[in-house]
Amino acid sequence: MTTATITGVGAALPATVLGNDHFTPLGTSHEWIVKRTGIHTRHWLGPGESLAGLAEQACREALADAGRDAREVDHVVVSTVTPDRITPGIAPGLATRLGAPHPPALDLNAACAGFLYALDHACAQIESGRARCVLVCAAEALSRITDTTDRSTAVLFGDAAGAVVVTPAGPGAGERPAFRLGSDGRHEDLLYADPTDRLLRMSGREVYEFAVGTMVEQTRAVLSGCGLTLADVGLFIGHQANARILRAVAAELGVPPSRTEISIENVGNTSSASIPFALRQARNRGRLRPGDRIAMAAFGAGFVWGAGVIRW
Numbered sequence: 001m002t003t004a005t006i007t008g009v010g011a012a013l014p015a016t017v018l019g020n021d022h023f024t025p026l027g028t029s030h031e032w033i034v035k036r037t038g039i040h041t042r043h044w045l046g047p048g049e050s051l052a053g054l055a056e057q058a059c060r061e062a063l064a065d066a067g068r069d070a071r072e073v074d075h076v077v078v079s080t081v082t083p084d085r086i087t088p089g090i091a092p093g094l095a096t097r098l099g100a101p102h103p104p105a106l107d108l109n110a111a112c113a114g115f116l117y118a119l120d121h122a123c124a125q126i127e128s129g130r131a132r133c134v135l136v137c138a139a140e141a142l143s144r145i146t147d148t149t150d151r152s153t154a155v156l157f158g159d160a161a162g163a164v165v166v167t168p169a170g171p172g173a174g175e176r177p178a179f180r181l182g183s184d185g186r187h188e189d190l191l192y193a194d195p196t197d198r199l200l201r202m203s204g205r206e207v208y209e210f211a212v213g214t215m216v217e218q219t220r221a222v223l224s225g226c227g228l229t230l231a232d233v234g235l236f237i238g239h240q241a242n243a244r245i246l247r248a249v250a251a252e253l254g255v256p257p258s259r260t261e262i263s264i265e266n267v268g269n270t271s272s273a274s275i276p277f278a279l280r281q282a283r284n285r286g287r288l289r290p291g292d293r294i295a296m297a298a299f300g301a302g303f304v305w306g307a308g309v310i311r312w
C-alpha cells in the first residue's frame with residue numbers, strides 16, 4: 001500500500017500590513033489585542049489583488065521546495081471560504097496558470113479546518129493510486145468578509161495562502177498519515193457569514209470553549225488510533241485562531257512550547273491557511289527534522305474539526 005507524505009511547503013502574504021493601531025477608532029487597543037489574541041499585525045489583500053494570485057505564489061514555492069515541476073501535478077485541491085468568484089472555484093484557473101496538464105481541480109469549504117480536509121483528500125488520492133502528485137492549497141481572504149466596524153472580530157483576521165505538495169513516500173515509509181474529521185451542525189449559528197451582507201459573525205467566547213476542547217480531544221484520538229502519544233510527535237500545529245487557544249490546547253495536551261508552532265503574531269487568524277503557513281514557518285526555522293511526526297488540529301465554522309498526524 002502506498003504511503004502519502006508532504007514533500008514541499010510554501011506560503012504567501014499580501015503586501016499591505018495593518019498594525020493594531022489601525023483598529024483603535026473601534027474602541028480597542030494594541031494592548032487588548034496582544035493580550036487576548038497574540039496578534040500584532042496582519043496582511044490584507046488590497047483592492048484589485050486576487051486571492052488566486054496569492055494561491056499561485058504559495059503553490060510555486062511549494063513545488064520548488066518539493067523539487068517538482070507543475071507538469072507533474074495530477075490533482076489540485078484548494079481550501080477556501082472566500083474564493084474570488086462564487087463560481088468557478090480557484091482550483092481550475094490555478095492549475096492552468098501553474099501549467100498542470102488538465103488535472104481534476106476542486107475547491108472545498110470546511111472553514112478553518114479546510115486544510116486538514118484537503119490534506120486528507122490528497123492523501124487518499126495518493127494512497128488509492130489515483131494520483132502521484134497532489135497540490136493542496138489553502139487560500140483565504142478573511143478581510144473580504146470582516147465587519148470592519150465590529151471590534152470583536154475585525155482585529156482577528158488576516159489574508160494568506162499556504163500550500164503543500166503530497167506525493168508517495170519513498171520505499172520503506174510504512175507509517176501512513178492518519179486523520180479524524182468531524183462536524184456538528186447544531187452550532188452553525190455561533191460562527192457564520194450569510195450571503196446577504198457577507199460578514200462574519202462569531203460568538204467568540206462560546207467558539208473558544210468548543211475550539212480548545214475539541215482540538216485536544218481529536219488530537220489525542222487521532223494519535224491513540226495509531227498507537228501513538230504526544231511524546232512520539234516532533235511538532236504540534238493547531239489552527240492559529242488565537243495564541244491563547246493554542247497555548248491552552250498545548251498545555252492540556254502536555255506539549256512544551258519548544259514543540260508547538262505559533263505563527264499568529266504577524267498574520268492574524270488566516271482561517272484554513274493558518275496550518276500550512278505555520279508549517280512553512282517551522283520548516284524555515286529549522287524546527288522539523290526528516291521523519292518527524294507532525295500532529296495538527298483545527299476547528300471552525302459548522303462546527304467542523306479535524307486532527308491529523310503525518311511524517312515530515
Ligand code: ACO
Pocket residue numbers: 027028029032033036037112151152153155191203204205207208211241242245269271299300301
Ligand atoms: N477590544 C476591546 N474589547 C473587546 C474587543 C476588542 N477588540 N473585542 C471584544 N471586546 C470586549 C467585549 O465586548 C467584552 O466586553 P464586556 O465584558 O464589557 O462585554 C470583553 O472584551 C470580553 O469579551 P470576550 O468575547 O469574552 O473576550 P475573549 O477573551 O473571549 O476574546 C476573542 C475574544 C479573541 C474573539 C476570543 O473569544 C476568541 O479568540 N474566540 C475564538 C475564536 C476562534 O477560535 N474561532 C474559531 C475559528 S473561526 C476562524 O478561525 C475563522
